[in-house]
Amino acid sequence: MKVALIQLAYGDDESVLDRTARVAHLVRAQAGHDLVVLPELWPAGGFDYTAWDERAEAVDGPVAQALAAAARDARVTLHGGSIVERAEPVEADGRGLWNTSLVFSPDGELVATYRKIHRFGFGEGEPSLMDAGADLVVLDVPVATGGTVSVGLSTCYDLRFPELYRRLLDRGAEVFVIPAAWPRRRVAHWTLLGQARAVEDQCVVIQCNTAGTHARHEMGGHSQVVDATGKVLAAAGLDEEVLSIDIDTTVTPEWRRTFPVLADRRLS
């Protein structure tokens, strides 16, 4: 499975319109990959809390339409990172905004949405401005060499909650895709926890982080792809870059067969 991770850098000066056009261009340049992945909240700004309400949009809004067209032109499955989603109806005590990932098929069809379950901010940011998602999402992603790969979705802070990944595993996930806006000061946790999820769940982990500095927060970069044995197959640095990697999808079932630790679980 050929995968491209676009570790996008942005600051405060680029408009959402300009950034969207730049991202669509970067996605089109990844033709030939099976899956292209973008970071969390790149249109609204991961830590740009004050702009979220104004930049919120529907899952068929202008950013989604630009991503759908880019996926179709490049003929790739596109994990478009996440947007601040505005949707109706709003629950009685709800906020009507979610941190929502969008996945498009190579035909440009929106095939999956995932609303981030664990909100980051310790009372501020996401918990005060957004609602929490409740639904697990696992989808089949087609691979040019034949067949599909079962991909479980999660976002950034979710990575700190291993029980979520066990549940995705139990729904058949072989790969976890994790877009993020993870700060530089805790980037060691980002890489370590990604490797831990790969080892404990015997899954491929694809982590696409943000780079650059926006809203006074320096992002950590260090996107990575880890195979089901825990081996880091590709790793980015601190700045904007595209990681391109051909993942051997036979490794996961072979590793699960030769080291059958999952079969020894006792509490499920």
Ligand SMILES: O=C(O)CCC(=O)C(=O)O
């Ligand atoms: O858990 C962390 O250290 C960072 C999480 C985060 O930045 C997020 O979920 O947006």
